[in-house]
Every structure is written in structure tokens, then in C-alpha cells.
Amino acid sequence: MSKSFTAADMYGWIEEGIGHLYLDVRNEDDFARFHVEGPNNIEMLNIPYFDFLEMPEESTEKLDDSRSIRVICAKEGSAQFISDMLEEFGFADVQWLANGIVSWGNLLVAKQIPSPEHYEVWQFNRPGKASCSYGFAYNGEVMFFDVSKDVSFYQRFAEDRQWRIVSVFETHLQADYISGGPSLAEACGVDYLAHDGDFATSNITYRPVVDGERIGFSGAAGPSVLCTHSPGHTPGSTTYVLDDRYMISGDTVFIVSVGRPDLGKKVVEWAKQLYITLKQRICVLPESLAVLPGHYTDWAREADDAYLIMNDFGTVKALNESIYGLESEQAFVSWVEEHMRPQPETYDRIRKVNAHLDEVDAATAEELDLGKNQCAASQG
Template sequence: MSVKAMTAAQVARKVIDNEPLFILDVRNGDAFADWKIEGGNIQYLNIPYFDLLDGVEEVIDQLPKDRDILVVCAKEGSSIMVADMLADEGVETAYLSGGMKAWSEHLEPVKVGDLKDGGELYQFVRIGKGCLSYMAISGGEAAVIDATRMTDVFLNFAQEKGAAIKHVFDSHLHADHISGGRQIAQATGATYYLPPADAEEVVFDYTPLEGGFDAAFGSSKVEALYSPGHTIGSTSFIVDDQYLMTGDILFIDSIGRPDLAGLAEDWVGDLRESLYSRYQALANELVVLPAHFMIMEELNEDGSVAKKLGDLFKENHGLNIEDEQEFRDMVTKNLPPQPNAYQDIRKTNMGKITPEEEMQREMEIGPNRCAVR
């Protein structure tokens, strides 16, 4: 019996294709309850590895014979141990190479559409954490929006496409993940834009991103639309009058939370105005591309996360609360727990602290939790 490694990319494919999978998660119960590999056709068993050190016999009865079994832990060491023990008992399994850390860092590029004159728009789905980044390419030039810290993925992708990255945007100062925007701009000589209202404490140079601003790349352009509410600087982007990147203001099945910078009461009015006035004035045909997804149901069949604005006005609960007080209560009371280490993540994105890579990984453990439903 052999123990095989399964990569995060292979697991991501299975999730997107809705293939059956059985996950034996050997992390401790709290870690499993907080955050796990999600998918429509996944069955789970959570038994911590330290309860299996005396033997795996008791687990074998609980494992299916008709679907692939994947053993998962935080980094991979314990899952290899358990997979080896199972192999000794004649049970074939695979382990997740790199564990949940690799799962958290995997980016799946998905094409979401064509731009004029042969341009293309790609969404980078960080499937384990629910972060979405974008690269729009036209005429050998590219614009990157809300890049994560896995900067090599973006740099290599642009190179493969023969595109020079010209513009790098962050829709707001992120609190759930560490931005790769500044590093990508440094590596390519691109301009790095941040909304100035979010950047008061930032310690590096950036180009202020104001509403109404636009930037050209190839035959296409990105326009900035000021849309505060998740943060006071939150800015949306419109690409070629076709696509609307909503940042953390509007998601497919939820809306942004206004509290991650500590000012829920102050910003709820801004959030209401952005969603119910500013977005309402836009064309229904725009395809909404958010900066996050929260649940796998938000993924389309091809793995992309995108829906027309007109459909969201019909279907998204957060866009259909007529009573202003009810809206106010929803987004300021009963908020979900805040993302792991969100204060330190904000400081990192301001350039105030520069944790080592291993530390950055630890800070980003867990789901993104940027929405209220």
C-alpha cells in the first residue's frame, strides 16, 4: 500500500467539479470547526491525530470504500503519519501536500470574460480562504486588483500572457489577508494605488486612488468609483463599462461588514448609500466581481464568482432591506467573529510591521469573515 500526495490544486479541481471526496481531518476539533475544506460533495470525519497514536483500527470502519479518502492536517506532517498507519492496515488514502497552509495559499486562475480587442479578464480564486483577485489584460499591458501575498502567481501569470503589469490597485486596506499589491508594484515598476481615506497611517509611498479616476491599459480602462462602507476609503472599479469589482462592499450572497476598522456605527450610513444609491445608479448589465466569497454556493459551475448586478438586486438579501433601521441593525449587531489576527494584518498592510513569511501564514489562518448575511 502506498501513500500518495494530493496537491491543493488537485483538491481545488475536485471541489470545483463537485467530485466526491472523503476528508479525514486530523487537526484538533477547534481548528476543524473554525475552518475546513468546503465542497458540495465532501464527507468529513474529524479525529485529532493525537487520538490515533495508539492505532487507527477504530477509524477504519468509519471510512468509505467507494470514494477517495484525503487525510488533512495543518501542515502535512500528521496527515502523512496517519496515512502511513492506514496504509499499514491496508487502507489506501492520500494526504494533502502542504496541509491547510497550502490549501489557504492556492490560487486558481479562472477566466471570467473577454475585453475588447482580444483582451481578457481573469479572476484568481483563493479557494481555501475565499479571497478573489483580478488581472485584466489588454494589448500587452495588465492591471491587477486586490492581489494576495502570493505575488509569484500574479507575476508568472502576467509573464505567461506576455503582459507588463502597469497598474496595481487595492480596493481598500484589507483586514483579512495580507496584500501583495505593493510587492507586485515594486517588482514590475507599476503604479500602486490605494484609497487615501484608508491610508492615513500607511508608512510607504502610494498613489492616491480617488473616485472618478481612470487608468488605461492596452485598449481598455479601469475607472474608480468611491463606494465607502466596509472601510471609509472602499473603492469599486469598473472595467470597460462591463465589469464591476465591488471589493468588500457587495458579495454574491451577502454584503460587506462595516466594523473591521472599529467604526461600525459611523460607517453603516456610508454602506447603505453605496449599496442603495451609488450601485443602484449603475447599469444592471454590469457583471459583479467581488473580493470575496463566503460559501461554496457562491461559485459558478466553472469555479468563477460572478453575477450580474441586476440579478443581485433581485436576489441578494442585503440589497433588499427597505427599512433603514432594520439594515442598520443587521450590519452592526450579531456580527460574525472577526478574522484571525485582523489588527496585525491591517498593520502589515499599512507597512507598520513586516512579519516573516511563516508568521504571515499563521496570521492568515482561517476563513475571511468579511461579510454579514
């Protein structure tokens, strides 16, 4: 009987560059919609499990039996079935992904960001979504930003370090994943902080953040969070500057590209807003700030040597000269329009769920939540 592996094992192998051959046995549509990607090249084959049923010899011949094979499917049943079959065909090292592709989609990888000693900053990378949430901890207290739906992860993370969760921030009303922010804040009895521009019409209890406001930990001393309203991707988008060193930029500034302003179907209006935001509110921030974005598109270009998705703002501006260098509102709007592409049809529904204007059961939430983000205005 073949053995299983976890999504966390897989992340580790990919990061370390261990050269397994990954075999995804889901149907071709589901594979095309979402599959495993990572910071290093992944050798990946998609052969649906029913091909192995119908044509066992031909399908198996496509695989090198001297390789270690790691099999992926939707839940785990088919991957286990195919792994057992490959073992019978004489493959020596075959394992299957426990709990299926969803466990990869939900995996969060915690990495500490270099910081001054008296506080900690953490990036929680969700490789299956290509999105990042953050933790900011000082003196036994922790603030979280843009948390994803698995709130128990953040609770455990804080408990393990004996930190008290003191506030939960949202950079904007997310369209591409289901936010865990409101439930985490409620479970901890703390404020859920977000901007009226996105949340005024929601059914969520939140504490509005105000442009220019500084929010600290419970003592008077210690670092603080500066709230900078940065509309464009959404009307309420807010950039949080931690200790004048880090910019939690949500979907406004990415390491490569900027957040697309066409998701609200008011492309020109929101694109103009984003242009003003970038020129007047973002580009005036120090170039030494470390950009900590809500998403990335391409690991290879956007991660640093420690696989952190971050870079200093000066470098980010240089990397995106073709965007930041646009010298008129009209040129910027044209650039946005040229790069527009359809948004996934699930985004409207996710926005409503995140505003508590629509309720879905756990299975539907899981289905809506799966898959890589499409939040950047341009693709590379």
C-alpha cells in the same frame, strides 16, 4: 509507501465532483477554525492523528476501506504517517496532502471570465480564503486587483502570457488577508493604486485614486478602469468598473450580502456611510454590470455553472432584496447591528501589517493569513 497529492489536485477533484473521502487528522480546534470547503459537497471526517496512535483499530473502523481516502494535516508529516498506517491496515487507495493545509489555504485557481475579444478578465479564486483577486489584460499589459501575498503567482501568470504588469490596484485596506499588492507593485516598479481614505495613515508608497477618475492601459485606445469611491466597509473602499461591464466591488457588494461596516469599531458611522454608498453610488450603476466580488461565503449560492464567483448586478440586487430594499438609513443601521458578530482577533494585526505599520516574519504572516474570511455583513 503512500503517495502525496497537491492542493491543486484536490481543487480539481472537488470541482469535478470526484467522491474521495477526506480525512483531516489535525486537532479538533484547528479543524473547527479552518478546513477544506469547496463548490461541491465534500465528505469530510476529522479524526485527530493521535486518536489513530492511541486507538488504531477503533479509529480505522470509522473509515470504509473500499473508499479512496485523502488525508490532510497541518504540514504533511502526520497525514503521511496516517496514510502509511491505513495502507498497513489494508486500505488500497490512500494519499496525503503535500505541504499541508497551508498549501490549500494559499492555492489560487485562475479562471477566465467571458469578455469581448480584445481584452481578457481573469478571476483568481483562493478557495481556502473564499476570496478573489482579478487580472485585466489588454494589448500585452495587465493590471491586477486585490492580490494575495503569493506575488510570484501573479508574476508567473503574467510572464507565461508575456504580459507586462502595469499597475496594481487595491479596493481597500484588507483586514482578513495579507495583501501582496505593495510588494508586487514594488517588484514590478509600477504604481500601487489605492484610496487615501484607507491608506493616508499607512507607511506605504501608493498613488491615490480619485473618485470618477478613469485609468487606462498605456495606449490612448483600449478599455479603462473607472474608480468609484464607495466608503462603508472601510472609509477608502473603492469599486473599480472595468470597461463599463464589470464591477470589481471589493468588500462593498457581494453576490450574497454586503461588506460588513462594523470592522472599524465605528458601526453606526460606517453603516450610515455604506447606506449612502449603496443608494447613491452603487445602485445607480447599470444592472447589466457583472459583479466581481472580493469574497464569497457560500460556493453553492454564489458561483455560476463554471464555478466563477460572479453575477449581474440586477440579479445581485434581487438576491439581496432584504438589504437593498431597506428604505431608511435607520432601518439599514438596525439591520447591520442585528447581524453583527465578533471579528476574528487577527484582523487588527492584519490591517496593521497591510498598512506597513507592523512587521511580521514569514511564519507569523502565514499563520495570520490562514482561514476563511469573515467579511460579509450577514451569513446567508
